[in-house]
Amino acid sequence: MAIDHRVVRRVALASVIGATVEWYDFFLYGVVAGIVFNRLYFPAGDPLVSTMLAYTTFAVGFVTRPLGGVLFGHFGDRVGRKSALILTLVIMGVSTAGVAFVPTYAQIGIWAPILLLTLRVLQGIGLGGEWGGAVLMAYEYAPPRKRGLYASLPQIGLSIGLCLASGMVAGVSRLLPEASFFAWGWRIAFGASLLLVLIGLYIRLKVMETPEFLALKRSRREAKIPFVDMMSRYRGAVLLGMGARYIDGVFFNIFAVFSIGYLTQHVSMSRTDALLGVMIAAIVMCFFIPLFGALSDRIGRTRVYRWGSLICGLSVLPAFWLIETQPTSTLMIWLAIVVPFGIFYAMVYGPEAALFSELFDAKVRYTGISFVYQFSGIFASGLTPIVATALLRINEGKPWMVCAYVMLSALVSAWSARAIERRAVAYGAPASAH
DSSP, rough: OOOHHHHHHHHHHHHHHHHHHHHHHHHHHHHIIIIIIHHHTSOOOOOOHHHHHHHHHHHHHHHHHHHHHHHHHHHHTTTTTHHHHHHHHHHHHHHHHHTTTTOOOOHHHHHHHHHHHHHHHHHHHHHHHHHHHHHHHHHSSSSEEEEGHHHHHHHHHHHHHHHHHHHHHHHHOOOOOOOHHHIIIIIHHHTTTHHHHHHHHHHHTTTOOOHHHHHHTTTTOOOOSHHHHHHHHHHHHHHHHHHHHHHHHHHHHHHIHHHHHHHTTOOOOOOHHHHHHHHHHHHHHHHHHHHHHHHHHHHHHHHHHHHHHHHHHHHHHHHHHHHHHOOHHHHHHHHHHIIIIIIIIIHHHHHHHHHHHHHHHHHHHHHHHHHHHHHIIIIIIIIIHHHHHHHHHTTTTTSSHHHHHHHHHHHHHHHHHHHHHHHHHHHHHOOOOO
């Protein structure tokens, strides 16, 4: 069957825009957690304790993401990719906009963090189903020899969403006095989610279901219970996929979430400058994600992913050394963030979507990649800011134990990627997979 490249490009655009909205919503919470929520919703005598409490609610979103992955994975594998994506977008948008209206601890007491936690749970469920669907729409529509490139395009949504979230908070922070920012200014960023959701829905409603899923429906070969089928046939692939995902979650949250609190509290960098550093890295990442996605089509997913894992692990030492030795140089600190996070991290995140998609067949692919990505996110992503904050205290404010933690995760992921490569060879997978 001939490939209509206009349709493929439209699907890719819809996936990027939808993923951008979802990641903006999800990471806006993380950006604000360490600078606003710790003060307004989790007041404590020790600033470190209040920050860890705020990061705990951030982690809850990662804990509930596997639930969303299994729920919408089942729906996406049985009913369709498109329908699941519409539902996840609505859930994310409503829950994020709701944060803008939650009163503070000083106003309603314990109900404030409870409401915040509830909305964070809904965010996690929504994103748990979103990522897999956005990736599959691009992957299953793409030409076979360009699936690494096209599956990497929704991944750009992460960097754009992070850029928008960081940029929005940084802009509001710069324009408003400190008192106004904490009183109401930060809420603007959450309320803006409703506009982004409307744009995302408009684009997604115009996209048709993927040809691969339609063929599956016509042949009536859908799995009755995709999760059970996945665990019975792909248990090894699930474990290796989660191991490979480790460096992705750890590295991202060290630089996108933990670094903001670290720079403002331990290096005395302004909140705006710290957010701008992350935002610049996110912009740079937009260009390198498709580059490494396309490279995986040429030399293999696992090869790019394995080397990317190791390079990420090694880069964290010079990055934090530069921050420690040049605490007054904004340019040097930005360089320490932009190079590892904007460039090296893309070596992992670019080929990741296609790598995980090729672990499963179409009958359980939505469930499979969602579960691998979201369940591993609990320990790889959600716990990372908490672990890093605790390691920082143990090491008396020095980041070297945090660096060791990142390097350990890199070794786990590199080994897992190598094991996936050997498994692909043994099972006769396409050459692009290894």
